[in-house]
Amino acid sequence: MNKKSKVVSYNKWGYIFLIPFTVIFLIFQLVPLATTIYNSFFENYRSGLTQIGPNFVGLQNYGTIIANGDLPTYFINTMIMWLMGFIPQILLSLLLGAWFTDPSLRLKCQTFFKTVIYLPNLIMASAFAMLFFTLFSDSGPINSMLMQIGVFKEAYQFMSHVWTVRTLVATMNCLMWFGNTTILLMAGMLGIDPSLFEAAQVDGATSTQIFYKITLPLLKPILIFVMITSLIGGLQMFDVPQILTNGTGDPMRSSMTLIMYLNKHLFSKNYGLAGALSVFLFIITGILSLIVFKFTNSEKVK
Amino acid sequence: MDLAANTTIAGKQDTGASVHVRRVVSYVVLILISFLCLFWFYVLFINATRSNSELSLGFTPVPSTHFVENWTNLKNGTLPIFNGLLNSLIIAILTAGLATYFSAMTAYAIHAYDFKLKKLMFTFILAIMMIPTQVTVLGFLQLIGKMGLDNNAAALIVPAIASPAVFFYMKQYMDSTLPLSLVEAARIDGSGEFRTFNQIVVPLMKPAIAVQAIFSFVNSWNNYFTPALVLHDDTKKTLPILIAQLRSADWLKFDMGQVYMMIAFSIFPVIVVYLILSKHIVGGVTLGGVKG
Structure with missing residues (x-):
């Protein structure tokens, strides 16, 4: 009897230890989420020096961003750049993962390659983007190298062509994430019954x-997990295109992503x-x- | 071992020669990929050692002698780099500290105790883990404005107490390594619950805390989106914001040697720290399972 009441009195500490997380979560994440949704139903902006609103306008804001084509355009931009980075990333990761875990290959220097x-x-994504910007600028080292080899007669304007800018963004994303994906896939491959x-x-x-x-079918759950987490990350794409194009998304807003657009409205x-x-992004993510939650939860049960 | 032996006995089609070819191919590809990863940083290093006039002449693969000169110019220039470095460091260290300590505490609450809302809390935290901060940033900015925390680094540090991804890692680590018998033993010895957590659980969690501290630090160090919206004063800005300022300045008029030096200044410290800690970091990725 006495022992039991002791157990119960210990368990109240579960609640006590949860207080910091819960309080901070409520204040800094849940309340902002609610006010963000609330804001989406109001007309509230500055036109010159006059403040318009906040006036309740119902779903008009949603209509505006869809009807003027901004949301669809930037969503497509984001998805194109994500796919251009993700496809080579996942192929490269599968290949490297298979090699690293293949016992008949017995690759040496694995630690070195994984570290690299x-x-x-x-x-820092912003510094990396700034680096690419200077390297690929008209008078930058890449242009000078290409001209020395004789690929171009005069400097190629990487920053003024839709597909070169998109390719640069995708290349940076791929470079930044394929190592992470390789390591995750390797863990999955090593987990397969030998x-x-x-x-x-x-x-x-x-x-x-x-x-x-054998490998690929058994790896399917992890591949799906990697793909969806990468998609969530892709929807948040911001630093690289923002710094590379100085927030303009040029040329012709073809590299403007959803979060860059959000950032513009916030500023x-x-x-x-x-x-x-934000609400639109919240619903998609x-x-x-x-889906990810289902995945992690079923892993837990197992 | 066993597997390798089997390969040689059973894999008659997989002859030694074909394995040899595949090994050569994989080394060549791996070296190419490593080159692709390191090439940019090599160019960055070379260009940081060259003067503006040398840079305008085109690229050479050999370093020059203006490294110190570029550094002094940058140091005495208009960008408040030391302020930026200090701000970035303070925010990143405090964020890493708060995120790991309180996530360990949250994970311990769910791991060690039985209470009614336990399952619900755990499911809830898992469910919100992947929601990006960007979708609530509008409300967040309005909130910190009302709280008087606008333009204040605390607005970037305090929210780290609720870090679901760090929590998830800690919980998984506890599931595999923290025996509850130790906690019971501490209770019998008369240790209070809070003391048990601080003096027994936290030291046992050191490896997990170290790995997550590194990741939280790096995430905060590299973060650009939220700090750029929160911090307005030049003296409060972090390094990524200064990089963005450099980008939006009329950079063609800049001394390019300084521009490269500034980029090197924000990248190379992280590379050095990474090379020292790489073993823990690369190992930590797999253990984490879930990373944003």
């Missing part, structure tokens, strides 16, 4: 067959449109998060 490929992930590989080898399967018939204090955009 993970390195770009820790670099007896499956042995059985396949005894049956005379080649390593290509083993990769397609100009157009809270109505910024709110509608919320759905994607739910």
Whole structure:
């Protein structure tokens, strides 16, 4: 009897230890989420020196960002740049992961290679983008190298062409994230029961067959997880294109992402449109998060 | 070992020669990829050692002698780099400290105690883990404006107490390494719950705390979006904001040697620290499982 009441009195500490997290979460995340949604229903911006609103306008803000084409355009931009970076990233990661974990290859210097490929992930994205901007500028070292080799007669304007800017953004994202993905996929590959590989080898399967018939299917859950988390990260794409194009998304706003657009409205204090955009992003990332959540939760149960 | 032996016996099609070819191919590709990862930083280093006039002549792969000169010019220039460095350091250190300590505490609450809302809390934290901060930043800015925290680094530091991703890592680490018998033993010895957490649990969690402290530090160090919206005074700005300022300035008129030096100044310290700690960092990624 006495012992039991003691157990109960210990367990109240569970609540006590949860207080800091809960309080900070409520204040700095839940309240802002509620006010963000609230803001999306109001007209609230500055036109010159006069402050318009806040006036309740219902769903008008949502209508505006969809009808004037901003939201669809920037959403497509974001997705194009994400895909251009993600496809090479996942292929490269699968290849490297398969090599690193292949026992018949017995690659040396694995630690060195892993250290090198993970390195770009820790670099300040804004500094990395600034670096690419200076390297690929008209009078920058890449142009001078290409002219020395004789690829171009005169400097190529990387920053004035839609697809070169997008390619630069995608390249940076790919470089920054493929090391991380490789390490995650490797963990998945090492988690596969080795007896499956042995059985396949005894049956005379080649390593290509083993990769397609055993590794890849068993890796599917982790691949889905990597893809969705990367998609959530891709929707947040900001630092690289923002610094590379100085916030303009040029040429012709073709590299303007959703968060750059949000950032623009936050700076100009157009809270109505910024709110509608945030809610839109919240819904998409919320759905994607739910899928990830299902994944992590089922992993837990296992 | 076993597997390798099997390969040689059973894998008759996978002859030694074909393995050899594949090994050569993979080394060549790995070296190419490593080159692609390091090339940019090599150019950055070379260009940081060259003067503006040398830079305008085109690229050479050999370093020049103006490293110290570029550094002095940058130091005495208009960008408040030491302020920026100090601000970035303070914010990143405090963020890492708060995020790891309180996430360990939250994880301990759910790991060690049984209470009614336990399951609900855990599910809830997992569910919100992936929601990006950007979607609530509008409300966040209005809130800190009302609280008088606008233009104040505290607005960037304090929210780190609730870091769901760090919590998740700590919880997983506890599940695999923290035996509750130790906690019971401490109780029998008369240690209070709070003291048990600080003096027994936290030291046991050191490896996990170290890994997460590194990641939180780096995330905060590299963060540009929120600080740029919160901090307005030149003396309060962090390094990423200064980089953005450099970008939006009329950079063609700048001494390019200084521009490269500024980029090097924000990148190379992280590279050096990374090379020292790389073993823990690369190992920590897999353990984390989930990282934004």
